[in-house]
Amino acid sequence: MLSVIVLYSFAYLACLSATLFLFIFARRLIVEARERRDRRTYEEMEGELLEVLTSPSPSRAALDFAQRFRDRPRVLKSLLVAYREALAGKALEPLKVIFERTIRQRCLRELRSRWLATRLQNVRLFVDFSRTEEAVHLVKLLHDKPVVRLAALNALTGIASRDTLSVIFDLFERDPEPNYYAYSNVLNSLGQRIEPFVRASLRKPLPVDKHALLIEMAGRLLLRGLYPDVVRFAASEDRELRIRTARTLGRLLVPASAKALSGLAGDPRWEVQAQALRSLGLLQDWRTIPLLVKGLFSPNWHVRYNAGYGLAAFGLVGVLQLQEISRQKEDRFAADMAAMVLDTVILTGGAA
């Protein structure tokens, strides 16, 4: 009995292996042939597209181009995506025209596909070629799986109107599992026009992580009008919020923030102290130099490190202080840190 099973297994595996080998080999030959054909088509299309882009009337030429190549969507998609990389601003218009006339309808249809990967691929095309009126299709995808949701958000940032901004912030506030990294990139690319929305969100009772991201955004986008809304978080009970506030105040460079930052420099948590000292350096209020010098003698490495670079940010005055500290013998750790900061500043020319 066993012999028969083994014999059949042998025959079965031998056939299976031979078939698999033939499949791999044949597939390779077919794929190579298709790639060659696609490459030829691509080159032909590319030549025509370059003529479209340099013609006196690109939009009209784009229409002719779209008419001619509408039956080759696969190569056309890769050509459009490749040229999207290289072009920006008005030069993108002919590509948008070609997209609309050739594959837009198909993409819209595929946005409703039951396959996640298909939806994702098509949203990505919209990231590049979407127009304001497309927002309605993209907003529907904001309730999809996280990866599609983020791609849809990205596409929406490209056509951000007041309505779409409101949709984005609404989604951010309600998102139960936000990808903060992706949101920070999305909000960052929207620029300073998000200020009223950030203000409104900062005033709402949101989870700590969401407030933290909004505070961070205020600093990154230099939304100085949000200073009063941000500075009140300096008294927050949450450590992360105090850290973010300290960092943002250092970016906003509002002179009045020296008081709040000095308070944060005496925070019981070293993480907050370290960030506040770095920000004080950026603020360059000479009255805070003693705080930074004190920070260099802290028992905590991070506090010393940030105090050192904070002092360096003062320029010559800070460098002189650092030199003095590097020469003293009482605290070797402070001296080493000061020496390292000086070394870096001299090597990279990084002093303010």
Added chain:
Amino acid sequence: MSGVLAFVSDGLELVILVYFLLINSFYFLFNLLSLSGILRYRRMVTFVRFGEIFRMPIVRPVSVIVPAFNEEAGIVESVRSLLSLRYPVFEVVVVNDGSTDATLARLAAAFALRPSRSVFRRSIPTQPIRAIYRSAVHPRLTVVDKSNGKKADALNAGLNVSRYPLFCAVDSDSVLESDALLKVVRPFLEDPARTVGAGGVIRLSNGCVVREGQVVAVGIPRNWIARFQVLEYLRAFLGGRLGMSMLRSTLIVSGAFGIFRKDIAMACGGYRTDSLTEDMDLVVRMQKHLHERKLAYRFCFIPDPICWTEAPEDLRVLARQRSRWHRGLIETLFRSRRMFFRPRYGVAGMFALPFYAVFEMAGPFIEVLGYVLFAGHLVFGRIDVPFAATFFFVAVFYGTFVSLLAILLEELSSHRYPRPRDIVILTATGVAENLFYRQYLSLVRAWAFLDYLRGKREWGLMERRGFAKAGQTP
């Protein structure tokens, strides 16, 4: 007496047969999972522009840590390759682990190193650091010179000195493809809260042409030992690790190319210096740490970022390497024995660790036992020759079939071997390796088990030839 012997022998045969069926079923399952994983990955990354990360205002910076011990042959080439990686914000920290050759001198000459007075936190204890150098021509390069303490100690020193929240451990004899970092970091951007580690594919540079730190032509090596390993790596990475990762059972992110969250690695105390396979040990400890704190996490395996590394081309060096790997595996499994079959440790405790223990650790023993039984039966004339021959061919064809699946996975994922002839050579290699190579490695690994029991803990010497010599024109 002979009746008892026959009974024992029949029992062992049954054990071996069941084992053979089980292990092959598992590997077949992993291959199927990998196949679906690769197809899905291909579709998911369509129209993804990996370069778009350069336009992102906020990126997650990466420290690339390269431990180097007596690597004068290829260190400059390796570091050049790392410095030319496409990634917006990264640093390369080379740790010269007390080399006795000209590793440091070559680095100093090639990259204009000058001493730096860097102050860093010694968060993980390491052997003393003699000096830290920065390059005057490549601001991203830092070189740490320290007393010898082996690879894990060098990696820990690199962790202490590195500045960024993600770190990528890379072997100094490896070459990363220029977009490897962009690709491998993607899970950290898509799911930053849960992703704690990711690994890419390791391929062999033997038979490839390496110029200026990049693989410029891919080919199959002429040396048969290296050829067998090419196929073995394809099976291990594309078939095994991807499949295991889809079952959330990743226990190994290769030390030659893996990226991790630094805070979690530091919280686990960094790499264990007395471990033979510090990469696996770290991943297992990270999983233990995360499970004990009830934190959601994932380790990802990405099938297309590629790291090229040099494989041994003679049996002696290969045996040393495999012996170390196997002893390391046993050591890590033994150290994490408390995690076995405990639901608290999730899939790692309930499936991955027992799987490695039964099929990877004990596997060679059972295989060798099979050979011994076969030889015994042959001597005592108890063998049914046609049955044995057919069974042998079943094993050969099964091995070939799994190798063909790995070749298919390669075709579907990165498709690096350019000529149709390469498929034929790889298939022939898949048949040939069943005739000697597999048996040899089983013996080496079974012997490694005995070495472990005897307390052997040394690494064994590896010979580095450098890419210029290893690379042959295909």
